Each structure stands twice: as structure tokens, then as C-alpha cells.
Amino acid sequence: MTELKNDRFLRALLKQPVDVTPVWMMRQAGRYLPEYRATRAKAGDFMSLCKNPELACEVTIQPLDRYPQLDAAILFSDILTIPDAMGLGLYFESGEGPRFRKVVNTLADIEALPVPDADKDLGYVMEAVRTIRRELNGRVPLIGFSGSPWTLATYMVEGGSSRDFRKSKAMLYDNPQAMHALLDKLARAVTAYLNGQIRAGAQAVQIFDSWGGALSAAAFQEFSLRYMRQIVDGLIREHEGRRVPVILFTKGGGLWLEAMAESGAEALGLDWTCDIGSARARVGAKVALQGNMDPSVLYAKPAAIRAEVARILAAYGEGSGHVFNLGHGITPEVDPAHAGAFFEAVHELSAAYHR
Numbered sequence: 001m002t003e004l005k006n007d008r009f010l011r012a013l014l015k016q017p018v019d020v021t022p023v024w025m026m027r028q029a030g031r032y033l034p035e036y037r038a039t040r041a042k043a044g045d046f047m048s049l050c051k052n053p054e055l056a057c058e059v060t061i062q063p064l065d066r067y068p069q070l071d072a073a074i075l076f077s078d079i080l081t082i083p084d085a086m087g088l089g090l091y092f093e094s095g096e097g098p099r100f101r102k103v104v105n106t107l108a109d110i111e112a113l114p115v116p117d118a119d120k121d122l123g124y125v126m127e128a129v130r131t132i133r134r135e136l137n138g139r140v141p142l143i144g145f146s147g148s149p150w151t152l153a154t155y156m157v158e159g160g161s162s163r164d165f166r167k168s169k170a171m172l173y174d175n176p177q178a179m180h181a182l183l184d185k186l187a188r189a190v191t192a193y194l195n196g197q198i199r200a201g202a203q204a205v206q207i208f209d210s211w212g213g214a215l216s217a218a219a220f221q222e223f224s225l226r227y228m229r230q231i232v233d234g235l236i237r238e239h240e241g242r243r244v245p246v247i248l249f250t251k252g253g254g255l256w257l258e259a260m261a262e263s264g265a266e267a268l269g270l271d272w273t274c275d276i277g278s279a280r281a282r283v284g285a286k287v288a289l290q291g292n293m294d295p296s297v298l299y300a301k302p303a304a305i306r307a308e309v310a311r312i313l314a315a316y317g318e319g320s321g322h323v324f325n326l327g328h329g330i331t332p333e334v335d336p337a338h339a340g341a342f343f344e345a346v347h348e349l350s351a352a353y354h355r
Contacts, residue, residue: 002138009071010141010204013245013267013288015321021313021350022071023343024143027329028063029076033336035062046092050077053127060132064139066336069343071323072141072204075132075197077125079147079208082189083156085116099160104153105167107178115189118196125193126200133201144202146194148209148250149186149231150224153179165214172223179223187227191234198236198244206247206269207231213252213271220256225263232264247290251328254279261286272327277315288321293342295326298334302341309345318353 004010009022030036039059043049050056060076080098084090089101104110116122132142154168155161162168172179194205212224232246248260249269260268261283270279270291279289297308309324316322324346330339 002133004141004203005138006071006140009323010242010245012320012323013204013247013290014243015285015288017354018320019351019354020347021316021322021324021353023324023346024070024072024074025063025326025330025339025342026074028070028074028339029059030330031332032330032334032339033062033066035059035066046078047090050081051124053124053131056128057131057135060128060142061135064136067340067343069340069347070140072143073132073136073139074143074206075125075129075145075202077128077145079145079151079210080155081122081125082116082146082186082193083152085121086113086156086189088156093160097161098155100156103159104156104182107175107181110178110182110185113182113185115185115192118192122193122196126196129197129200129202141203142201143204143206143247144194144197145206145208146190148207148212148224149183149190149227150212150215151208151210152186152190153182154211154214156182165211172219183223183227184230187230191231194231195234195236198239202244203240203242204245204247205235206249207265209248209250209253212250217255220250220253221259224250225256225259228265229263245288249290257282267323269325270327274327275315276312276322277317280316280321285321288323289316290323290325292325292327295328295330295334298326298330298338298342300338302338302345305338305341306345306349309342310349313346313350313353316353320354324350 008018011018012022036059040049043055056076060073064070080090093099154165157168245266247267248265251271254274267288267290272292272294276292
């Protein structure tokens with residue numbers, strides 16, 4: 001077991017003292033980086049990149065080489081690996097995002113779905129985790145992740161991305177038995193998948209509930225949060241002599257933070273529509289908070305980025321329990337120098353809040 005040289009990200013998630021606010025960024029390995037685009041071209045296409053452990057490792061580490069301020073690496077993969085391993089045939093249509101060759105329409109379709117074996121059916125992900133841990137050599141912690149059951153279910157029922165979730169919501173209201181059967185199966189698959197990542201070396205895990213905010217308050221509790229709680233209850237929480245923190249991130253979930261704080265997760269991710277100071281007051285000492293700068297701020301000049309970082313740090317206030325991040329992923333058109341200005345500002349301006 002390699003000693004971790006920089007553990008402030010893990011310490012902040014556990015609300016332990018840190019010297020500066022740790023920072024990482026959703027989609028930090030991505031299309032805004034020319035080195036990523038070169039590796040993706042070498043791989044041939046996105047899924048070939050995801051399924052090649054050496055190349056997945058290469059792109060995971062690229063942002064760390066460019067930005068020494070980063071306090072965590074996140075596994076390079078996709079949230080739709082589980083439905084793909086269930087046999088739905090994931091592919092990417094140019095300009096349209098992810099699509100599935102088979103969709104899930106009925107209870108019979110759901111009952112026929114296998115629960116993937118994390119080590120056999122998703123072994124390329126586990127090998128990527130092991131490879132990244134070895135190459136990181138204790139530099140920073142590695143974050144593993146999965147999509148939430150509700151988010152995965154929407155892609156499986158819609159056949160891809162959706163603006164209105166028409167088919168998913170129709171199933172939810174018309175045939176809740178079928179939707180619950182699908183979500184329960186996905187919760188079991190996600191639990192096994194994240195535990196596989198933890199055993200392979202992930203030191204924290206994040207559940208991306210990208211579409212939880214599309215639900216009503218009652219439906220969110222019943223069809224999203226319930227299954228995220230089920231996952232948290234089933235996760236390995238101690239590994240390699242350390243706590244393995246869990247982060248729940250529901251985009252658009254700012255209305256339900258109190259309920260999410262009771263999930264058993266160590267931290268909640270916030271999108272940019274939520275005031276982080278108000279969120280801290282609402283959840284109290286129960287959980288750490290991650291976020292939550294609007295990714296579009298990175299289109300602005302470095303001085304404006306720095307001012308927004310300062311505002312968010314002041315809103316959170318003194319003490320640990322804050323991991324700085326964007327409120328969603330960085331977009332491909334951002335100038336890499338602006339991301340660098342963001343990371344520098346977080347470390348430089350946050351020291352005053354940790355004395």
C-alpha cells in the first residue's frame with residue numbers, strides 16, 4: 001500500500017482539518033485538453049478509450065500533470081458501463097450522445113436483464129482502477145464513480161438522452177412495479193460495481209444522479225434517493241486502513257439536501273443553483289459539501305474566475321468540510337489556462353479559511 005502524499009480531499013470529505021480547500025473538477029479529463037483529444041484520436045472512439053485500461057489511465061492522469069494544484073484524480077470511464085454490460089448495446093451517435101440498441105419497455109424486459117459481475121463483465125474498469133492507482137503512486141486519491149439507478153434507468157428506458165423523460169416517467173407513474181424492479185436491479189449492480197472499484201483501489205466514490213432533479217419531490221424520494229440509500233448501505237466503507245467516503249451528487253437536487261444528508265453518505269455535491277452557505281446551514285455537521293461554481297464562469301477572464309472563487313469560499317465560510325468543484329462538468333470549449341486560474345485561485349484564496 002503506497003502512502004498517500006496528498007490526502008486533503010479525503011480529509012475534507014470527513015470534515016477533518018486541512019491547510020487549504022481541496023479542489024478537483026468534474027470531467028477534468030476531457031475534451032477541453034488537447035492532450036486528451038490526442039489520446040482519444042489514438043484510441044479511435046470514446047468507448048474504445050474507456051475500455052483500454054492503459055489509455056484510460058493516461059487520460060485520468062493528464063490533468064494532474066498539467067495542473068499540480070489538483071487534489072484528486074477521477075477514474076476515466078462513463079456512467080453507462082452498467083447498462084452496456086447488461087447487454088443493451090451502448091454506442092455513441094455523433095452529435096447526439098449515447099444511444100442503446102435495445103431498450104427496456106416491460107417488466108419482462110427488466111426481469112431478463114442480468115446483474116453484471118463487476119470483475120468479469122466490467123473487468124476493464126477494474127483494471128483501469130488498478131493501473132491508475134499504480135501510476136498515481138500515492139500522488140493524490142482516486143475517485144471511483146457510477147451513475148445512480150434512476151439516471152441509468154432513464155437512458156435504458158428512453159434508449160438514450162432525453163429532454164422530457166417521457167417514457168421513463170410514464171413507466172414510473174403507470175407501472176411503478178416495473179420501475180421499482182428496474183431500480184432495485186440497478187442498485188444491486190451499482191453496489192457491486194462500486195465495491196469492485198473500491199477493492200481495485202478507488203479511495204472515494206461518487207454517485208452521479210444526473211437526472212434526479214427532473215423528478216417531483218415525492219418521486220425523488222421514492223424512485224431516486226431510496227435506491228441511492230440502498231447503495232450506500234451496501235458499500236465497503238473501510239479499505240486499506242482508511243474510510244472510503246461516498247459523495248452523492250443530484251443535479252437539481254438543492255431542494256432535498258436535508259433528506260440527502262440522512263442517506264449515510266459523507267458528502268453532497270451541489271450544482272450552481274444552490275447557495276453553498278445556505279446549504280451548509282441546512283445540513284449542519286452531517287455531511288461535507290462539494291461544489292459549486294457555475295462551469296460557465298470558466299469562459300470568463302481569470303480575474304472574474306478568481307472573484308467567483310472568492311465569493312463561494314466566503315459563502316461557505318471558515319473550517320473544513322468543503323471540496324471545491326464546479327456545479328457540473330467543465331465544457332469542451334473552455335481555455336485550459338482558465339481551468340488553471342481556477343485551481344490556483346482556490347488554493348491561494350482558501351488558506352485564510354483554514355487557520
